[in-house]
Amino acid sequence: MLTEQLSRLRRRRGLPATALGARTGIDTSAIYAFEHGRRDPRASTAQTWARGLGARLLVVDTHGRASAAETASLIRNALVHADRNAAVQALLQFVNNLRASDILAVAALTVDEPEPYTEGWSWAIAGIVEQETAARDIPTPPWASETVGDPDSRWSPWAPELADLVDVDQVPEPLRRRGVYIEAGELVSA
Structure with missing residues (x-):
């Protein structure tokens, strides 16, 4: 890495x-x-x-939380095993990981570009990264900014047909712009 x-x-x-x-x-x-x-x-x-290269090495304590790249791998593995629920759980855990982390840890967890797997999942990860880095007022990694998605796709991690039931006004803009339809309330840990 x-x-x-x-x-x-x-x-x-x-x-x-x-x-x-x-x-x-x-x-x-x-x-x-x-x-x-x-x-x-x-x-x-x-x-x-x-x-x-004009850079510094820095050790950042991420408390063992999965990064964007690791989350994409977890999602890919779950989908290969036809376990969409585990894929959704990995995505939601990633949101929790970012929200529970300090600014340096958020940067460390989002810096590495995930390997693309399927468009919707990649768009969701990028949208979440953009949303959470913006909330912390830190730069969004270039890979997330460059993952543009398809605003007309209306993709949902739960099931494609559920995207039509989503209240569009409740979808965070970085997700909606990429065509990912997850309401903000669904991204809040219980």
């Missing part, structure tokens, strides 16, 4: 691995080996790599 984040940051900055190597003293072949999962960097190497 760490090397994936550093690799994404390097690519976002448009910095070739050779330039990063020259800047940090890390051999270019080692950078490629780290980025392709053939080797794991030592902590000191990862810190040097991050500094070379």
Whole structure:
């Protein structure tokens, strides 16, 4: 996960691995080996790599809560096993995770882009991330902002036919804009 984040940051900055190597003293072949999962960097190497990108490594206590990427994986696994209820529970638990976390933990839980699985679920996760980061007045991660959805789809995690029963005025805007029809009250933990 760490090397994936550093690799994404390097690519976002448009910095070739050779330039990063020259800047940090890390051999270019080692950078490629780290980025392709053939080797794991030592902590000191990862810190040097991050500094070379103008970033810092930070340990954030998330209290073991599932991130957006981990939640997407839980949802995918539940749906593969035809357990839509478990998928919905994972989505709702993710909302609870974010709401129970401090600002740094919210940032840590939302920074990694989930692997897309199905459009509605991906849209829901992105909408929840946008809603909860905005509520904390912290930047929404680019992956969530770029997950636009389809406002005409009227998708519901419970069942497609239930979307027509949703009070549209009660759907948070980041979800409604993506075509995800979940009322705000359904996102509140009991």
